[in-house]
Amino acid sequence: MPRKRFDLTFPPRQATKPVTYHLVKDFDLVPNILRAQIQPGQEGRMLLELTGRKEDFEAGVAFLEKEGIIVQPAATDIRLDEDACVLCGLCTAVCRPGALTLDADAGLHFDKDKCVYCEACVVACPRRAVTLSF
Template sequence: MARKRVDLTFPPEQVNKPITYHLVKDYDLVTNILRARVDEGEEGRLLVELTGAPEKIAEGISFLESQNVRVEEAARDISLDEEQCVDCGACTAVCKPAALRLEAGTAKLVFDKDKCVFCGACVKACPLRIIEVAF
């Protein structure tokens, strides 16, 4: 089984169609919606983790593109101004997947990209406003 995180952008006319349903039904993919912004009549965005056979993931992505859905590899980065960070831990308290943690022994902030779901909770929790997540 392979995993791939993708950022999907749906044109307004596609937002009300069950496109992600077809990824499950027709391509046997497990879809985990990590983040969504969908409003009727407006462009929609989903951050999705697809799990399945590599060839099925590729076929599913081709299907999405055939439906005029823009597919981009999900950014795996979080912007943190380390010089201004005071390692207070406020961001770690709200990080459910534990992508942000204070390192034992040094109490320095550590970011694990593989655990991050780009929810943005850390951005709101940071008292210095030095964390940014692109979506």
């Protein structure tokens, strides 16, 4: 079954609405919340992975947009600029899922399966050597 990741931005009035429940019940989609920053009365962000059929994705996304939620495709990879990287390890220190690791011999290693695209490494890198790719 196909999977897609979406970056959702909730307007303050919609921040606590149970939209993932509706995605399951009304659109047959299986949601997996990879990251969320939601506070009542404030703009919220969510990185959501959905599993389902193509036509259900389209209907589910249309439902979210009708609810006033901004839906954008989420990053699907990160890009490392090896020329810019000085192997300082700062990005590995902030990578909670352990997707970035530094090895004395092999250098910087990225495990795509562990990445939740939180952007912490992008912010932490003093050399701007990490960028998200869509």
